Amino acid sequence: MALPKAEVLFGDSPEAPQLSKAEVSTRFDELMAAVTNAPGRTLGPGDVVQAFSEGRGISFDQQPTSAYGAITKAMSSPDIAKGLSAESLASITGALDELKSQQPDLVKDLTTSSPVAGGLVAFDLEAPSKMLTPRPTPLRNRIPRKKGIGLSHRFKVISGFTGTGSGGVGNIHPGIADSTQNNFAPGGASNSLYYARGPKISYAGYDKNVSYSQFSVSDQVTWSAQYAGQGYQDIRQLSRTSLMYSSMLLEERMLLMGRGTAGNGFLGPVAAPTGLALTARSAAAGETALTGVSTNIYVKVTSDAGDFGQSVLTSAATVAPSTQVVDVTVTLPAGATGMRVYVSTGSSDPGDAARWYAGKSGTNTFTLQGALPTSGTAASTVTADTTAYASGYDGILPICTGADSGYVNRLNAVLSTTNPGVEWQNAFVSLYNSVKADPDRTLLNGSDRKQLSDALKGSSSSNYRMTITQDQLTGVTIGDVVNTIINEVTGKGVAVEVHPWMPQGSSVVLSDSLPIPDSEVSDVWSVFNVQDLMGIDWPVNQFAFESSSYWFGTLLCYAPAWNGAITGIKAA
Structure with missing residues (x-):
């Protein structure tokens, strides 16, 4: 010193x-x-x-x-x-x-706050940044990817002929006698020629033509970000990796719940709910009475179509609830995964600009309770239908709930605890009776799979029991999960799987292959891409590095009638 x-x-x-x-x-x-x-x-x-x-x-x-x-x-x-x-x-x-x-x-000491407020200390910064970003893509990993050409993919289907019981073709009795004669005029017309032979069989079929769509997302890294990050992380590499995973995740969501427009061979938009009704009642156990409401409640709803959009708004319904709770009830159209609810209060309707998003439901009922929202997403932002896209295709959930599906059941209730799994057994019966389908797996939301497992454990009539052995007296493992549902019609085990992006309240029953010899369908579900996923680095024409992804294709389901859906599963 x-x-x-x-x-x-x-x-x-x-x-x-x-x-x-x-x-x-x-x-x-x-x-x-x-x-x-x-x-x-x-x-x-x-x-x-x-x-x-x-x-x-x-x-x-x-x-x-x-x-x-x-x-x-x-x-x-x-x-x-x-x-x-x-x-x-x-x-x-x-x-x-x-x-x-x-x-x-x-006389001044050197401390961690003197003479510089932040201290004369080093920063213990660990490089690089941690990527805490879930990116599961089970459908993309499983569904076969095949080569497409041109602007659309076409195939022809023979959906039934006499004796199959499918395609709307009726059955005939094949019995004949020596004197039996039948007219074989083309196209069902009549002529004077009759022959001694059995009756002629009939056919049903259709053409399928679905358009290919282009998809892309992009990212940009400024020069200042790239060069300032040297020694810590390669920001350009991070951008490219994130862009690739983002593309794959968005494709996964499209494969699950995308919707295309009818003009391109797809189902088209989902209609708005009907029959909107509001019912005030006393709060039940586990519910919270409304607070801050001294006048009327006004509600509008839309049909929920999953991650990519919602329908147009309904007209407003109103009720004066006092300190009660309010049940919002609608009739949901085909294809809706549930509804989204917008609410406002006042002595008169303040309009959509002051009507705030209150939540959504996977069933036809939503309960307003507690403090109502006074800010957030306004109903005025819902200016057009966003359930279907011209540059898009139908995903698994829309196909399984659409007009060509083999089975659709909207429960609007919790899963059965009296007969656990009966909802799926009903689907298996219906699919077998219609086209002799023998499904391979069912996809659920994680909460719904837990409810199914709890229904089994809590049922008094399921013959389910828990056994604790001697070596577990001080270390008992609890909990169980349903991983297979035995098809009580065919005896086949149907795998129960959680899909990470499946909306709560919906489940699909899928066939990966057909139990039909010589069907010419090797895979029920296939992705056809004119160009599969690729990355593009754009020429540098400003102080930034820019990249894009690109793919060009569609999803096909050759046999929608061999698949089905259970919707409206109420949260437990």
């Missing part, structure tokens, strides 16, 4: 303003000699042992942390005081008192 200069200690002090440089130097030399000659002692290991054996502890004086503290501590030593003249001692003491007020930096 450096001591102050001699001029600071002895020169221009009130006690000796007339000292010459020689006298200042002499007094400084006296101080240094006194400090050097002061007796000192080093504490050795023997001293420590002796001190403890005698029951005396060892204490260490707090050491000075500044130049001022060091000089002051030194001046308190009697050995130094003896080595200085009275004039020198008085001069040093006066100078120190003056320095204490005039030069505060001599």
